Amino acid sequence: MIADDMIGVLKRAELFKGFEECEIEQVCDFTIPVEREYEKNQVIIHQGEPVTKIGIIRSGTVISTKYHFNGDAQILRIYKRGEVLSLDTVNTTFLTSPASLNSQTDCSLIFISYKKLLEIGRVNPALKERIMMNSSEILSNELVRLMYKIDVLSKRTLQDRVLTYLSIIREKKGKDTFDISMNQEQFAQYLCVNRSVLSKELNQMRKSGLIDYNKNRYTLYEHTSTPK
Amino acid sequence: MIADDMIGVLKRAELFKGFEECEIEQVCDFTIPVEREYEKNQVIIHQGEPVTKIGIIRSGTVISTKYHFNGDAQILRIYKRGEVLSLDTVNTTFLTSPASLNSQTDCSLIFISYKKLLEIGRVNPALKERIMMNSSEILSNELVRLMYKIDVLSKRTLQDRVLTYLSIIREKKGKDTFDISMNQEQFAQYLCVNRSVLSKELNQMRKSGLIDYNKNRYTLYEHTSTPK
DNA sequence: GATGAAGTGTTGTATATACAACATTTTATC
């Protein structure tokens, strides 16, 4: 028994882009997705945990964090509604999550066995093909995202890291003022620097007129990100 | 007219993993791959250049470098025989190469139009499906690779970066002594640090017995990389 | 609106890295 509303949610998910309702229904009937609710700040998947299901975000946001043996933590990215969790993991040969997934807000997730999902090819090969195409696109975009992150981390000064990151987000949002959905501590983790140093640097950059910010809202003045 | 030898090369390529010779032939007949030779240190694809074909390495090695507007360069990875170039790029919506690809040695590449390759589904849907599956696996492994790189770059001290990198390679190679196929200058670029600082650090690490090295061959003593 | 908790700003010291400039070693080529 699949809730009607689940069909609607999945229809809007990137993995099922271009799917008709009846096709989503077919997928649901075949894979029997499971829904699960999480409160804020709960662990959804532990780093290193074996993963067999993909997760689709129905509501809320999920934060992906990688912990290091020295105790440091590093924020990889923040997933939003409609996005797919663990798609990279289930495609690798290791099948263990390289990072922890935590609920950043209360959230509701839909889990689907990836193995089962692919078996839909037996019933309807065309559906499987389209899922694979969407999947490739998602993975490729994920690759681009990671390359952006590497772009940020490859900068040798903190100011360069901040400017690179902000200009990437500005480009994505299409506005000079935007919300980065991280507080300063998380921002520091994302940039892989000490929090207090980031605080100082941000203030300096504000004083010198490069940026402005208030809580999680930033404004970037001028500065072009992309090379070439 | 497809050279027999090309079939053999493609059969061993990761994108066509599990394909029979006759299936490769079918792919070749349909897509008409083009072969091209490069001398050492030639540009294969410029950063920012639109890309429509994937490349498969028949022989030689290709180095992927990202150039920044400030003049810095960063080595992303080194591709070897049988690996696929630009698979990530052709799957994104931008279709422009995020990095430059240069021949590190004399090399020979086989180019295939990605659009054409996918159209093989019209003729033989099963082939397309298997290509898509292999493609997803390659992209996912690429994601893991980039995460490793982020792991390295997220370290705050150079020694940690070096140890993290070396232990990843050691794990991959399964030996304590291995060739990293980069000289010191390239290694510094990969780690995103100043070359002379790397030289000093490597010497120090050798003196303190953490590592040993000679040219591009490194030995890593002890040290575990993975957390958890 | 008091209270505590979370987030942000500030300071100081120790350490690490960038960068430039040059010395030395290794490698390739004739």
Add this chain to the structure above:
DNA sequence: GATAAAATGTTGTATATACAACACTTCATC
């Protein structure tokens, strides 16, 4: 095996970051 070119090692100075410790501000909750 002489020569130039490439790669690696070394030094010194300026600057940036890490880390700890604490002050201040904002926010949520009662």
